[in-house]
Each structure stands twice: as structure tokens, then as C-alpha cells.
Amino acid sequence: MMNRKIKKTFTYLILICISVIMVGPFLWLLLSSLLPNTNVYDFPYNVKLQSFSISNFTGVFEFVDFGSYIWNTVLISGASVFLNALIASMTAYPLAKLNFKGKDILFTIIISAMIIPSTAAMVVNYLTITKLGLSDSYLGVILPTSVTIFNIFNMRQAFLNIPDSIRESGRMDGASELRIFFSLIIPMVKPSLAVVVLFQFMASWNDFLWPMIVLNSTNKYPLSAALTMLNGQFAYNFGWVAAGTVLSILPTLFIFVLTQDMFVDGVSGANKG
Numbered sequence: 001m002m003n004r005k006i007k008k009t010f011t012y013l014i015l016i017c018i019s020v021i022m023v024g025p026f027l028w029l030l031l032s033s034l035l036p037n038t039n040v041y042d043f044p045y046n047v048k049l050q051s052f053s054i055s056n057f058t059g060v061f062e063f064v065d066f067g068s069y070i071w072n073t074v075l076i077s078g079a080s081v082f083l084n085a086l087i088a089s090m091t092a093y094p095l096a097k098l099n100f101k102g103k104d105i106l107f108t109i110i111i112s113a114m115i116i117p118s119t120a121a122m123v124v125n126y127l128t129i130t131k132l133g134l135s136d137s138y139l140g141v142i143l144p145t146s147v148t149i150f151n152i153f154n155m156r157q158a159f160l161n162i163p164d165s166i167r168e169s170g171r172m173d174g175a176s177e178l179r180i181f182f183s184l185i186i187p188m189v190k191p192s193l194a195v196v197v198l199f200q201f202m203a204s205w206n207d208f209l210w211p212m213i214v215l216n217s218t219n220k221y222p223l224s225a226a227l228t229m230l231n232g233q234f235a236y237n238f239g240w241v242a243a244g245t246v247l248s249i250l251p252t253l254f255i256f257v258l259t260q261d262m263f264v265d266g267v268s269g270a271n272k273g
Helices: 002-034 055-063 066-097 103-115 118-131 138-145 149-160 164-172 177-206 209-214 223-233 238-268
Strands: none
Touching (some): 002 055, 066 103, 066 138, 066 238, 118 138, 149 177, 164 177, 223 238
16 A cells, blocks of 8 residues: 555656646746846746736737737638548548448558658648649638648547447438438547647647748738747847747647547547537
């Protein structure tokens, strides 16, 4: 009994240390944003209660059109998440539940595409977007991120765990395959959908390179790309940069809090209705 308590205590200590290491950079960033006129490299800071201020946050909103950048990011991320969840689900469902010739070969080809380097894919995507005349448009940013092979694989694994009797009961009631998919199957894979939503939202919200390549107008930039401009303009005011970065992290934390229960179930492989 005593050995079990010692092991449990030791495990918790290790987890606490790992948590501190992981959260440490964010805490440093948060302190930098709340302590104006502080040398960020002079750590640990001489923190006093009267030293805290939100002037860095108000300064960012006053100097740049932060709300416009947030709206751009919400538009791009929201469309990317919606299309990814829809296309990944509708692609994975027939690969998991329908029988047709060449299904295994098609799935192998899709999975094999994961070995293509992201930089090579970016070149192809840019040439395609240019040919379609979608440069400097939100659609040009969204379309290449509207489907992800990992999400297709994840949803296929979720659909494989659903008993075929669910589909058969829907057919007995006269439901079409599309009705079965949306009314019976999708509600049973909500945890896996939560994983897709969270991962894709994080990837799209934090992506800055692809939007900067496609968009020529800086007023169309998402928040992550706008922060790179902020860094260049405020090279001697890291507090403003830190404040902008903290503000950009908050939506991701909010989405994770909303989906954390389903996210844990989805990652662990559970598929509850």
C-alpha cells in the first residue's frame, strides 16, 4: 500500500514538472504582455502588483485594425474547419462502409499521398490557385486546406467501429444512404469529429505562411500573418507583440475547452453517440 502511494506521488510530481515546462513559455509571454517597459530578456522579472497593466493590449488595438484581422481569421478558419469535417467524413464513410471495386487501392493511394513533402504540395497548390485566378482571395487560402489526409484516416477509423446493423436498421425504415449517414452515423462519431475540428482549427488559425503567399493585400491577412507585420513594426516593443500573440491564442483555448470531453474520447478511440 505504501509503495503504491509513493509511486503515485512520484508520478504526480513528474507530471507537474512536465506541465510547468510546457506552460512556462506561455506564462513568460503572458507576463511580458502585462508588464510594459520591461526588458523581456531580464528574467526573472521584478514583479510588483502595481507593475501590471493592460496598456500593451490597448496599444495593439489602437495601432492596428486588430478586429479586422480577427474577422479574417474567423472566416478562413471557420470555412476550413467546416469543409474539412464535411469532406473528410463523406470521403471516409464509403471507404469504411461501402463495398465497391478498387476501394482498398483507392485508400492506399490516398494514404500514400501523406509522404509528399508539404513544401512540394505548397508549390502545386500555388500554381493551381494561380491558374484558377484565385490569388489574393480568401477562397484561394481556404481551398487547399479544405481536405486533410489525416482527417480522412481518422474518420475512417471511427466509421469502422460502427456496427453494420445501424445501417441495416436505417434501410429497413426506408432511409436513403445519405439520410443514414447524416442522421444515424454522424451522431455516433462526434468525438472523432471533435478531433478533426480542433486539429484543423488550430492548424488554420495558426497558419501564416500559406496566407502570406496567396494574399497580396495585407488587409486580408489572418491574425497569424498580421502578427508577423506587428513584429516587424514593433521590434523595440515586444510587449505589444506578446499581447497580440496572447490574444491570438485565446480562441484556440476556448475551442479546446468546448470540445475537450469529446476530444479525449476521440483520441482514445471511443465513439459514443
